[in-house]
Amino acid sequence: MGAGKSTVGRALAEKLEVPFLDADALIERRTGRTIPEIFEEDGEAGFRQIEEDVILEQLGPEGVFSLGGGAVNSSAVRKALREHFVVWLSISLDEALLRVGDDGERPMLADPELGRIYASRHPLYQEVSDIVVDVNHASSEDISETLAECLERVEVAA
Numbered sequence: 001m002g003a004g005k006s007t008v009g010r011a012l013a014e015k016l017e018v019p020f021l022d023a024d025a026l027i028e029r030r031t032g033r034t035i036p037e038i039f040e041e042d043g044e045a046g047f048r049q050i051e052e053d054v055i056l057e058q059l060g061p062e063g064v065f066s067l068g069g070g071a072v073n074s075s076a077v078r079k080a081l082r083e084h085f086v087v088w089l090s091i092s093l094d095e096a097l098l099r100v101g102d103d104g105e106r107p108m109l110a111d112p113e114l115g116r117i118y119a120s121r122h123p124l125y126q127e128v129s130d131i132v133v134d135v136n137h138a139s140s141e142d143i144s145e146t147l148a149e150c151l152e153r154v155e156v157a158a
Contacts, residue, residue: 001069002096003089004140009066011144016151019063023071026054052077059084070117072124081128087147088129093118095136 006022013020024035027050031038038047052074059065059080071077091099093115126132131150135143 002099003069003091003135004099004143005066005069005089007140008089008135008143008147009064011140012147012151013064015144015148016064019060021058021063021065023051023055023058023065023067026058027051030054048073056080069121072121072128078124078128085151086129088125088132089135089143090125090132091135 006024009022010020027038027047028034031050033041035047038050042050048070051068051071055065055067055071055074055077067077072081096118133143133147138146
């Protein structure tokens with residue numbers, strides 16, 4: 001949340017000239033509901049099941065796919081991600097909260113356990129990530145440029 005997954009992902013896909021997918025947008029399109037509506041009507045467990053289904057169906061061989069921060073809670077998603085190059089856009093909780101504010105669009109902001117949830121995901125991000133990019137004080141353009149250069153080096157080395 002607030003790391004710039006969608007913004008950076010879209011810019012990176014454009015630089016690499018590959019498709020871009022956003023899990024939240026796909027979920028909203030599939031269900032005809034917003035993420036907050038899904039959380040309210042189906043609860044977090046319902047949302048996570050929809051999220052897992054969408055990711056497993058859409059995760060393909062090429063492109064940039066922006067996943068929600070909680071997607072790594074699914075062991076099936078983590079297993080599927082092992083077959084792909086994964087970038088973790090790492091951000092401090094304080095910086096994330098500054099960036100997103102309280103727009104009413106992020107149900108997880110209301111969770112009194114937000115700090116614990118944030119910390120509990122770090123080992124899962126580490127488990128699936130090929131590289132970690134600290135995004136605390138960088139623009140989305142700088143991040144996408146750095147990632148494009150990094151991915152070109154990885155591709156050349158392969």
